[in-house]
Amino acid sequence: MSYEELLETVLNSVKEVLNTKDFIDSNVQFIDIPTFDSMSLFMLVSSIEAQLEFTIPPDLLTPDVFKSPASIVEAVLPIYKN
Incomplete structure (x- = not known):
């Protein structure tokens, strides 16, 4: 998955969580x-993990990563690429 594809997935999750288009x-x-x-934030993490079928490692669940x-x-x- 490319940077752009992953970014689109994350942005779609943000829109879903914020209930906006x-x-x-x-x-x-x-x-x-x-x-x-x-x-x-909890809903965003859950949405991203569900869309990617990937569990975000606990060490990445930090304010710096989720800013x-x-x-x-x-x-x-x-x-995710590995």
């Missing part, structure tokens, strides 16, 4: 989205 920038900081809370869609892709892509 609006454009989501890949560098948007989740902390800047008023409706994005801890439950949203934006792009940061998720950058952290997950190297291990």
Whole structure:
């Protein structure tokens, strides 16, 4: 899976969690989205894992990794490809 394909998957998950069809920038900081809370984060992780049929390792479940869609892709892509 390419960076772009994984990014599209993550962005679709974000849209699903936020219940929106609006454009989501890949560098948007989740902390800047008023409706994005801890439950949203849990739902996002679950959605990404379900779409990828892949479990995100616990050591990647950090604020630095889950600060934006792009940061998720950058952290997950190297291990997802293997």
